[in-house]
Amino acid sequence: MKKITNKMEKLYIKVDDWKNFLKGKIKENRIFAPVENNNFLFYENLNEENLEKIVYDKARAVEPVKIFLYPIKEFVVPEIKNIEKLVVMGVTSCDLRAIDVLDSVFKNSDYKDPNFSKRRENILIISFDCKNPYNSCFCTLVGVKPYPEKNFDLNLSKIENGFIVEIGSEKGKEFIGKDTRFYQVNESQIKQLEEDRKKVEEKINEINREFDIKNFENLKGMYHTEYWQKPNDIKNCVSCGSCNFNCPTCVCFLLEDTSTDGNFKKVKVWDACLFPGYARMASGVSPRPTLFDRYANRLLCKYWYMKENFGIIGCTGCGRCISGCIGKIDKRRVLTEVLKEKVKV
């Protein structure tokens, strides 16, 4: 194999070389990567030890990437002065799509969030191909591929004995620098990558054979509580907000002033629209008094309102709302049933 020049879009590196490359990188970077714990992947801050345990060939992590860009709780007044540089590995394509939603809300709208853009600048994303989707995965049903297409700096795709490294940005290119352990990919490696990707796509389609949600734009106008009282699943909702907090695109937050000295000190904290108090006004009245109204609102927000507001739907098919639901609600089943009701009307 030829030595690389950094102009190449796709490179190849052997597994051991990559590990050694990373060992060098953790000395000067704060790097997070997915590590397995009880069958699930969680982001861990990398060190010499857990670097060996990074999982490259599974699916998304439990935490959505938004935790690095939009933390659960952060001060916005005064804004955070020193936002640290981070490298986040193992972000999957579904979460990369979510970054588009976060950007639309916090960066590209008329008002810019005080911290978000800085976090966005200071993060370097090394995404992974999704190799082994969960049963809750349904990205292909909402127009997302199981492999990264944009919003990454580098993408790693595990193939036999090594990785195909795709360069997604200048920042990614600089991260590799002139390291000689990266080679130009050859034809057969590209072919293997393409075949692998196709297989994963097929697997996701197979997982979702029984669901029909492709006409989700038909949700437009489906406010009426009666539609949402039909699916049995929704009755199992206990308003815990897990679907909200696990979701890579849920952006809702509340803002409190926590000043003790008369100066303003505002903190932004995630909120969940499934909580009964979410929209309740000081008068005690809530515009969404029933569970069905709140559940409907969440899905309408994802598949309709966000599209109206930002031109992009608020669902990436990551399936966290399904796997994290303690009521075992399968959103795909709910959507399939609700959309059937619409057809009847």
Next chain:
Amino acid sequence: MEKNIYEPVKCEVIDNIKESPTINTVVLKPEREFSFLAGQFASLTVPGIGEAPFTPSSSPFDKEKLEFTVMKTGRVTEKIHQLKKGDIVGVRGPYGKPYPLEKFKGKEVLLVGGGVGLAPIRALFLALVETYKDYKKIVFCCGARTPQDYIYKELIFDKWQKLCEKIPLCFRITVDKKDENWKYMEGVVTKTLENLDMDIKNGVAVVCGPPIMMKFTTLKLLEIGFAPENIYLSMERKMYCAVGHCRHCMIGDLFVCKDGPVFTYDVLKDKPEIWA
């Protein structure tokens, strides 16, 4: 560096006027000029307590001070009622779309305010009075539960009525339940809309009040011939960010903070839970 969207302008409390048993008007002097247009709102912070959105009730032409008329309903509003002269609060904004006064030009304007809903209407009224030549006529309908519940008593029952001699303006004033000294109408605010001497086809109506009042007023306005697109409603929702991020204020796909808080009825009529 870009201005922090959540950083309020410091304001000194210069007065806190008791309007009714549950409503106060707090008068503020902003550290730097704070301009707004009638109908736009601002977020008022009481440090350490919280923040809530209110439409200023003072004239948009008054560059010296800013007034908010606030009903005591929750944690933040209770604290606002306790503010004393010299206290420091914060105001950020203005946010939202104002009343489109250019669309009111050459028309007859009907204002309908109920209870604390008279607050945003006051800012609009003061702006209309300032530019009264632009409108054919102003009809101002006011309602409250009892005579004591009226806010701006001195203005509504005296000062503003005197303007009727100078400009094309009239008042229709009611209470749900009168007392022995009451000399105006008795009945809910929709009663003031009966036998209106107005060119309704070319009129615009602006409504602000509690949800139930807005609902029945809107239905009455439609009944007497106002077009849905000429009925302006000032909507209220739980709100935190006021800039279209936090999504608490949404009515369907509309942001009260960005697309409103003033909406015409034709825009709202098919949205969910508008009268909550």
